[in-house]
Amino acid sequence: MAIHIDNKQNYINQQNESKVQSMPFKILADCDAQVSKYFESGVKVQDDETLKASFRGYPLRGKTVELPDGYVGLVLHESIPPVSDKEERKFHITNKFKTLTYWNWDKAPSKNDKIIQALDWIDVAETLHSPITEE
Structure with a gap:
């Protein structure tokens, strides 16, 4: 299966950025949500810089992480999903x-969270695939 990513509007070079939240559940909806009004307003920052919130009464603990230098995350949309x-x-x-x-x-x-492990893997992969130089 081939995957094509269209960048006609050149989002990669634009200055504005999205706020991305990775939640441990699925929401069966494909529409805009008022996240800043109903979710972010209840987020509390703790002393160790972890975040505390709740979603529909269930407790959540979170952390904000930055992508490594030289990397940019992309928000993608698939307008017509394939049948097969x-x-x-x-x-x-x-x-x-x-x-x-x-x-x-x-x-x-x-450090045991999957997202942190995936971001750590970027450094490992770059080290493994970089040229070996004699010093």
Whole structure:
């Protein structure tokens, strides 16, 4: 299956960025939500810079992380999903981000979280694939 990403509006070079929240659940909706009004207004910052909030009464603990230098996160939208796995997929970029906030269910953020491990892997992969120089 081929994946195509359309950047006609050149979002990568624009200055504005999205606020990205990675939640530990799915919301079965495809519409805009008033996140700043109903969710972000209840977020509390604790002494160790972890975040505390709740969603529909369930406790959440989170942390804001920055992407490594030289990397940009992209927000993609697929207007027409394919019918089968063999069809090509077409996405267009709707925005970009440099930081994201990830959330756990009532568990403090740690190095064992999948997002942190994925971001750590970027450094490992760059080290593994960089040329070896004699010093």
